[in-house]
Amino acid sequence: MARPAAVFFDVDFTLIHPGPRFQASGYHATCAAHGIEVDPARFDAAVAAAVPLLDPSDQRYHDDIFIRFTSRIIEGMGGEGTAVERAAREIYDDWAEHRHFFLYDDAPAALAELKAAGIRVGLISNSHRCLTTFAAHFAIDGLVTAGVSSFEHGYLKPHPKIFEAALDLLQVPATEAVMVGDSLAHDIAGARAAGMRAVLLARGGTRPSSVPDDVKVIHGLGRLLDAIG
DSSP, X not given: OOOOSEEEEOOBTTTEEEOGGGSHHHHHHHHHHTTOXXXXXXXXXXXXXXXXXXXXXXXXXXXXXXXXXXXXHHHHXXXXXXXXXXXXXXXXXXXXXXXXXXXXXXXHXXXXXXXXXXXXXXXXXXXXXXXXTHHHHTTOTTSOOEEEEHHHHSBOTTSHHHHHHHHHHHTOOGXXXXXXXXXXXXXXXXXXXXXXXXXXXXXXXXXXXXXXXXXEEESSSTTHHHHTO
């Protein structure tokens, strides 16, 4: 199979991961500042219960989606009262800040390898983080050609329009592009619906049983070039 002309990456949990600000300790600290009592031990279960809120029926980006999601996490940790939404909005606002995130160790080398092979790199993200300053902040300047965020575009992955916008930005047809991401529902299904190939990044080390047979699964970015042909 011929190598693609472009590879697009999901951003959160694919190239970068959140620091303590968005973990149990960070939620606990923010809630305490707003006079809300929460139990950090309930964080993981609260996140899992809130995830369905991230799939609105119209697949449009709305701030309220993510504020409701964050509020539900706080409530799942035991928080209650009128201050919950204020705390959730503060956490949501901070999600846009690069400084609260860390680049995965395997990301820079993978991006550099793609560039050396003559493959353009794009970003497609369901966030409101600035993708224009992304590369400079994480010291990967020159390795990313361009990016599209759902905040700016209007549609969330898996809607095909955001994938089409990214393809247009890099001037490549869907048949010559690959999407790499950690979400079957958002990254893989969306890319395939847009006519792109897709590679699932399963950093946990296991292949989900629901992965289509023609979707390659990798457990890190170190062997990405082999996976895309």
